[in-house]
Amino acid sequence: MLGPLPAAARKGRGAVSNLQGRYEVNGRERFDDGWDDDEDDAPALKTVVTDEVAKSILTRNASPDIPFNVSLNPYRGCEHGCIYCFARPTHAYLGLSPGLDFESRLFAKINAPELLRRELAKPGYVPENIALGVNTDAYQPCERELKITRRVLEVLYECRHPVGLISKSSLMERDIDILAPMAEQRLACAAVTLTTLDPRISRTLEPRAAAPERRLRTIRTLSEAGIPVSVSVAPIIPFVTEPEIERILEAAFDAGASGAHYVVLRLPHEVNPLFQEWLQAHFPDRAQRVMNRVRDMRGGKDYDSDFSTRMAGEGVWADLIRQRFYKTVERLGMSELRGRFGRLDTSQFRRPLMVPAAAGKHGGKAAGQLDLF
Template structure:
């Protein structure tokens, strides 16, 4: 039996395979039997979007290393195809692959705006800032015609509810008409993820996201509109994006970012083998060095999920990254990690005047119910 041939990168996709999810009963293993037909290029994967009617829309977070308690994700799966995305393993719950399926078989929570309106109208609801785009990007390409993020923001705007958005898409500029007046009232902030300034690396690392130069322009556009914007340098990948830490921060500051935070590469569950495949497809000459350094920051393992270390790692190399990051932040006059969400004002919240009717496919019909208090 011959070893399997190296997997080929697919144009416009981050993952190079449809690796099995951890809940599948039947296990498959690739091997070379001599009968494989040589292909010049791996076949394309067409994006399929399925409408989904969710039962709830606000997710409560109990992780002590995350700066928010409530998040909202209008979509499952993400066409940006970022190979490092920690949300990839969630597709296993659907019986789909965290690999190519995650970035090509998407689910749109079409009742998200109505669900949000109903949850905000509940008497027991206590306002907290909501983070949007944490699990999957709320401004991925499908948002251009689904407009679910736009509708969610319209509800939050109406209710004077604080919101923080994180994205790597320039599509957020479309919603400046909502975000600008909210920012004036300390109700909105944004973070733009900038992993690298190198467009070649970006095309393989996050193939369907906006180019680095376009993201810098988005930072500038948001900042000029008066929307507090920070840069998320995430993930930092040793020997791939790590050499650019200071240059990324400087470019983001020059574009108008007032804050910054970072995360080192995380490889939970199926992200680990998918990232290994990506390294072998795109950076085979440095794959061993990259993983050796990752293990140095993870106590000898590919990943450690401990809350105290999972975001920034541990050890000499992790400490060196931390020092480089914060020295650059201090030198550039950026505020660093703290205060992004805490500065948002929850005291202005008012419950929605119109509440959706019975949940399900008919939720779009409003009842006209008024808020008496």
């Protein structure tokens, strides 16, 4: 009998479907029409990067469970394709799917360095630590060619402005020439996300991010260059990555990480059905156990966005994870990531000497606007 097709894994991609975004009017459903559409014969899904002329570049938040108030994201969408990414639902605002669209239809904020320079030049600007690449990875593959993140770092270095970076990419090593002298002046720190040490799990969980062993090498390289490095064990997924907590921390410590942080799996909005599709495609034998444990840590729900519990969960299982994590951190002599970020120095800030003219409607200089100097 013909009917709806189950979602199937696609090589090199995290999501297994182009799930409808919550703002879309028209619904979509895969359907078996009898023509034997073999998923293996489907053409490769190409990544398309579209230039975006952004109107603003710094994002501010008042979340009490986040160790920074200001962030900068050079890209929308992320080719790394991490199935658990909490930023996936933001693609729905663009009329695109938080599924495959999120990891294949990207937007590059090509005027990010210029916007940042103008922001830092404002008379009322008060320097705060900027977190770079929080929503989506600032060092995803297209950064190799576009170099937006590097140009943003050049502005921050020129202005002696503190920055903290977090990434799953070894491309961060490219910018050691900027980050090392900034770190020496207490203006920069870095964190590398390490979800699992198992390359087989990583290959499906975060298919286009650096392999676990490569991330450990990045930790070592940054640390040896004098850049304070922390490891972000995030997210911790019950029965998938959770058994590795201690081994991940030990491996990161041996590689040179001196700080650590963790987040339990979060499933906001469309991330929930996308993650459950992924579970059924890759871990059908334990899918129900995983979701039962997730609900144990979320008060019986798939997700709870309450600030007091959304990062660490609640209940017996969440407490066991917390104890395992912090006992290992204490045994190894590592510090907490929040404290590391707070030790950056904002007192050295100086406003940029060169400030570009305000952009007009099409990204150029505003029509009729003259330079003051």
